[in-house]
Amino acid sequence: MTTSAARADVRTLQTDVLVIGGGPAGCWAAWRAAQSGARVVLADKGYVGTSGATAPSGTGVWYVPPEAEAREAALASREVLGGHLADRGWGERVLDQTYANLEQVAQWGYPFPVDEAGRQRRTSLQGPEYMKLMRKVVKQAGVKILDQSPALQLLLGDEGAVVGAEGVSRQGDAAWQVRAGAVVLATGGCAFLSNALGCNVLTGDGYLLAAESGAELSGMEFSNAYGLSPAFSSVTKSAFYRWATFRYEDGSVIDGAGSKHGRSIIARHLEAGTQVYALLDLANDDDRRYARSAQPNFFLSFDRVGIDPFTQQFPVTLRLEGTVRGTGGLRLVDAGCATTVRGLYAAGDAATRELICGGFTGGGSHNAAWATSSGYWAGEAAARFALGEGAGAHARSAIAAGGATQSGGRVLDARELTRAVQHEVQPYSKNLFRSGAGLTHSLTQLDGYWRTLRQSAPALDPATRQHEREAAAMLATARWMYRSALARTETRGMHKRLDHAAQDPAQQHYIHSGGLDQVWTRSHRAPWHQAAQPAEVAA
Amino acid sequence: MIELVSAERCINCDLCVQVCPTNVFDAVPGDNPVIARQHDCQTCFMCEAYCPVDALYVAPFAERTVNVSEHELERDALLGSYRRAIGWSPGARAAPDQSFRLLRGG
The missing domain is CATH 1.20.58.100 (Fumarate reductase/succinate dehydrogenase flavoprotein-like, C-terminal domain)
Incomplete structure (x- = not known):
């Protein structure tokens, strides 16, 4: 199999690090790789600044000052929920790196709110502002951005290392090929085009690119997160449903239904064809006042259909968020977010988040912290590899890794x-x-x-x-x-x-998976899977 | 989904074509961009945020198209309402993010 590089209409670039995916993880990876002395190309199938789950949202950030008690509480709080699969070492690393990175974001001029004591509060980020800033910073670092440029397959060198990728431009119809010393996948998770906010670009592209090159995944069973949204709307911002009571059409309350515990009951009703309604009547006056500034887009849908969610009940649904709010993804093998394939790194939701969350994440905070941290590490490690072992990779021969996936003659719908x-x-x-x-x-x-x-x-x-x-x-x-x-x-x-x-206490382990024609799984007990963990029945 | 490119307001800058993460618009030389792939719209409102003249309207319905009246949208101050809410309109200031006063999570 040959690459399409021989074709005349292919735009060919050579670089040290290619980052695929331009959400927060990809931007951090590109910025850090450039800071580390690498030439960097950042390709996104949409637009760097609007693409991904973060840009159209507001997100919390798992930002905890380095104070022993607060850190201990932050790490302990998820252990039971996550089924005792997370590692404290990774948790501490992420908290440290996130703390440092948000200081950097503040220095770049992000307008963090200030409290009565005059302190900046850095526990949330507004998506449009954050990602607009990240685009600016990445450009200023000298990164070459390819917008509207989906990657279609990775390129493999002689020894099986990843040496680039090729794809197309959606606007202009030209093909592109980037030869690189290392590649970072920051393509996000997979939400199966369920219209969850900002998630329709998240179709698992990076998992397939990586698996075609022989990479492995981990935790893919933790992939059934569903986000609450108004039934008519894409806005899967679940935070404010903590103030909700869930009701039947006649206004009577549904026993046991809840946003955090009791989503199963909502799902059971929806599955049976019974429309469930929410009313945010548990919000107090302060909540109502502050909510609008915290998540302007939560109210956008309501304003446009003329519903006051605090006083009028509205129909809800649960949209599949898959591995975006799940924790499964590409398996990482070291602190630099390397995958099992040489020259290939993964960051953000494209990578497994079991290391910090185990088998459960209920919110964006951990994902936001993971994106900035893992992006930073992957960019740094990819740059080091590209400038060292991977140097000159672009000069070697390469084959395209994705050719086998569609290798017949029929038309696909x-x-x-x-x-x-x-x-x-x-x-x-x-x-x-x-x-x-x-x-x-x-x-x-x-x-x-x-x-x-x-x-x-x-x-x-x-x-x-x-x-x-x-x-x-x-x-x-x-x-x-x-x-x-x-x-x-x-x-x-x-x-x-x-x-x-x-x-089952005997299954305190990760499940790795991979393969294309033959999908395989294998259990893996990590060193930290020794902690006491009672047998529990999930809520 | 995206429902309107206002011919009265649009200045043919084609920013919406550039920034749409799902490539919904097509540029037209010398004319307003068109909504070429409406069903690829993910109802993320980003095009509205970036439009410098509030010429776009994204209806809040993720799965169905609706008829909109530009006159009514203008009357109800809905054109540009998202850009104003996040403080990106000239002269507009976003209310400071008060998330930290609310309970954590989400």
Whole structure:
């Protein structure tokens, strides 16, 4: 298999570090790599500054000053929720790096709010402002940005190391190839085009790119996060539902339904065809006053349909956020966020967040801290590799890693494939409430779709090709998810098995996965998986 | 989903074409950009935030299209309302982020 570099209409660039994905993790990686002396190209399939789950949102940040008591509380608070899978060492590293990075953000001029004592409060970031700033900073660092430029496959050198990537430009229809000494994947998680806020660009692209090069994943069973939103709207900002009571259409309260504990009850009602309504009547006057400035876009949808969510109940739904708010992703093997493939690094939601969250994350705070920290480390390590061992990688011969995925002659209907995958992963009855029989049935379907995909030929039109790759990535992601879920015969973190409802102390381990035609899983007990952890029944 | 490119307000700067993360718009030489792939819109409101003349309107409905009246949107001060809320309109200032006064999480 050859690359398309020989074609005349390919724009070819040589660089030290290529970062794929321009959300917060990708921007931090690009900035840090440039700071470390590397030439850097940053490619995003959308636009660096608006792309990803952070840009259109407000997000909390897991920002804890280096005071022993506060740090201890922060680390301890997630251990039970996460099923005792996180590592304190990684948690402490992330808290330290996030603290330092947000100081940097303040120096760059981000307008953090100031409290009565005159102190900046750095526990939240407004997405549009933060990502606009990150674009500016990255550009000033000399990073070359390729917007509207989806990557389609990685390039592998002779010894199996990643030496670049190739893709297309959606505006102008030219192909591009970047030869690099190292590649950082910061492509986000996978939310299966469920219209969760900012998440439709997050289709697991980086997982597929990496797996085609032989990389491994971890924690893909922790992939069934669902976000609350008004039924009509994309705005999956769940924080304010802590003030909600959940009701039937006639206004009577649904017993046991809640935002944090009791989402299952909401899901059960929705699954049965009973519309659930929310009313934010538990908010006090101060809450109501401050909420608007904390998350302007939470109110945007309501303002535009003329609903006051504090006094009028509105219909809600649960949108699949998959591994965006789940914790599974590419497996990391060292402190520099290297994957199992030489020259390939992963950051942000593209990487597993089990290291700091275990099997559960209920909020964006940890993901925001992870994005800035892992991006920083991956950028630094990728630069070091590119300027050392990986130097001159662009001069070596390379083959494209993704050719096998569509190596037949048939026409693929990407929209139909996407719908078929969604049909297996979106229903609460299949993904939120899992069972061995249900997972096995879904996998039979999904494996069949994979065989069909393999027999197809890539489209020539760049836009269609991109949709094909997204559909392929979602399909591959679904298969790693459900194989991992089948392998974890217990309930732990967000992973709920109806046929194994209790936590099993013998399964305090990670589940690695990988493979394309043959998907495999393997349990892995990390050194920190020794802590006492009682058998628990998940809420 | 995106429902309106106002012919009265649009200055053909094509910023929306550049910044849309799902590539919904197409630039048209010498004319206003068009909504070419409405069903790829993810209802993230970012185009509205970046539009310098408040010529765009994203309806809050993620899964269905609706008819909008520019006259009514203008009357109800909805054109540019998101840009004003985040303090990106000329002269507008975002209210300071009060998240820290609320409970943590989310």
